[in-house]
Amino acid sequence: MEILPSSGDIQLQTETLASQLKQDSVVEDISAGRGVINFKVNRRLLAEKLLEPFGKGGGDTFGLDSELFNSLKRGTTLVEYSSPNIAKKFHAGHLRSTIIGNFIANLKQSLGNDVIRMNYLGDWGMQFGLLGAGFGQFGCVEKLKENPLQHLFEVYVRVNKEAEHNEDTKQAARDFFRQLEQHESQAVSLWQQFREITVKEYRHIYERLGVHFDVYSGESFHQDQAQEVVRQLQSRGLLKTSEKGTGVVDLSPDGDMSSVCTLLRSDGTTLYITRDIAAAIDRKEKYCFDEMIYVTDKSQEHHFSQLFQILLSMGHSWSDGCRHVSFGLVQGMKTRIGEVVFLEDVLDEARARMLHNMSQSNTTKKLENPEDTAEKVGVSALIVQDFKGPLQSDYKFDWDRILQAQGDTGVFLQYTHARLCSLMQRNEGMEAATFHPSLLLEQTSIIILQHLLRYDEVLYQSAQDLQPKHLVNFLLKLCHLIASAHRELPVKGSPQDVAQARLRLFSGACSVLANGMRILGIIPVNKM
Incomplete structure (x- = not known):
């Protein structure tokens, strides 16, 4: 305000301000345009500072020591x-929850948080009454050994149908669940068997996805604690009895029971939300977390809003650190054999289609393990398709579109990474020589450097709203820039010092691409 008059000719103000600004080692030229001031950055310094870490083997931490992250709570x-x-259908929603949760855990970990990855299984409730009763009727131990998930699912579907018109089956299911609640050894033993083989199968599937969990928990762990929650709510005068005889908590702002949450059935048994309250309290005591993030579809938004409200009304101020990340639905996810039942079907389909595409391509390299490469590329295609837009959006699943090598797909990310790895391999040893940043002053190089410079901003933005689209779009843009650079900045046939400088640029881009892919939950392939 002291430098410029508050009114007057805008062009004169621009020129006056431009003449008073001084160049330094970073900004080498300042000029006035029409109402704008142009700053020209020292390109040699930009290349030197940005690509320095990649020559010292520090590429894995590039962008992560940015001052931007100082404001983030760790x-x-x-x-x-x-x-x-x-024993129920593992539908597309579970796939979304798995890959979104994995991304959030990876992101938080890369930014310096201690992360606990938890899989909270639906392993309690009346469905186990049905499954227990159904297994006695339709179960087969041999089939259970051969294909556990498929067999349990078949038994569950059959007993459900039976229960629709057969009162005896319904009663048998109620009896079995009551035996479970009362810890009767035979019922508990069968339930444990179902749980253990299911977890074992899921571990194998998660491994294929590149996903791991630190803790496998479940509703069953909190059935006794849920009764303690009921007692605490009663002692605080928060639990009321409704006209139907159910136990409810009044969540209406005016206390007029216009909005209530049911925590107890009329027969005194607890509900899903009661166990969720118990689970949250137990986790706080056990893990002393600073924040807890639930990743489920958007149909559960109301459930989590009620959960956080009840925790707060019970005096748990730490519930302010709890957050629900919700997502939309996937339509049309089918395999060749029909509707998706288990995640394994989706992974098998992605691998088979990718293998077919690779076998048709002239550029496919000789691979030691083509199935493994097809699996990794197939998974990256699923992830990028899912992460390109806002998580809240529903989207239509399309196998042909997501597996294209051209266009903004996971296959394109993998192809670019493999191509860069091939370039490094062919020129091994050359890059170790002296690096001359003054040889990277072409516009193509500068655009890539400026783009890499934004990596920390993109991670910061992702940490703010927990949306992977920022990182996905950053990496896709990087791949398009690299494709242009391959044409315009050849390594082969260039003078040695120019080739070395370009290799350093490609090496930096490759490193950032691989780091970003890993945060998304994609395992980069070196050949395809």
């Missing part, structure tokens, strides 16, 4: 994701 983050129901 601490212990618990992420609950995937959470399938034992």
Whole structure:
């Protein structure tokens, strides 16, 4: 305000200000345009500072020591994701929860948080009454050994149909669940068997996805604690009895019971939300988390809003650190054999289609393990398709579109990474020589350097709203820039010092691409 008059000719103000600004080692030229001031950055310095870490083997931490992250709270983050129901359909929503939760856990970890990855299984409730009763009727121990998830699912479907018109089956299911609640050894033993083989199968599937969990928990762990929650709510005068005889908590702002949450059935048994309250309290005591993030579809938004409200009304101020990340639905996810039942079907389909595409391509390299490469590329295609838009959006699943090598797909990311790895391999040893940043002053190089410079901003933005689209779009743009650079900045046939400088640029881009892919939950392939 002291330098410029508050009114007057805008062009004169621009020129006056431009003439008073001084160049330094970073900004080498300042000029006035029409109402704008142009700053020209020292390109040699930009290349030198940005690509320096990649020559010292520090590429893995590039962008992560940025001052931008000083404002972020660090601490212990618990992420609950995937959470399938034992013996039930593992649908597309569970796939979304799995890969979104994995991304959030990876992001938080890369930014310096201690992360606890939790899979909270649906392993309790009346469905186990049905499954227990159904297994006695339709179960087969041999089939259970051969294909556990498929067999349990078939038994569950059959007993459900039976229960629709057969009162005896319904009663048998109620009896079995009551035996479970009362810890009767035979019922508990069968339930444990179902749970253990299901977890074992899921571990194998998660491994294929590149996902791991630190803790496998479940509703069953909190059935006794849920009764303690009921007692605490009663002692605080928060639990009321409704006209139907159910136990409810009044969540209406005016206390007029216009909005209530049911925590107890009329027969005194607890509900899903009662166990969720108990689970949250137990986790806080056990893990002392600073924040807890639940990843489920958007149909559960109301459930989590009620959960956080009840925790707060019970005096748990730490519930302010709890957050629900919700997502939309996937339509049309089918395999060749029909509707998706288990995640394994999706992974098998992605691998088979990718293998077929690779076998048709002239550029496919000789691979030691083509199935493994096809699996990794197929998974990256699923992830990028899912992460390109806002998580809240529903989207239509399209196998052909997501597996294209051209266009903004996971296959394109993998192809670019493999191509860069091939370039490094062919020129091994050359890059170790002296690096001359003054040889990277072409516009193509500068655009890539400026783009890499934004990596910390993109991670910061992702940390703010926990949306992977920022990182996905950053990496896709990087791949398009690299494709242009391959044409315009050849390594082969260039003078040695120019080739070395370009290799350093490609090496930096490759490193950032691989780091970003890993945060998304994609395992980069070196050949394809």
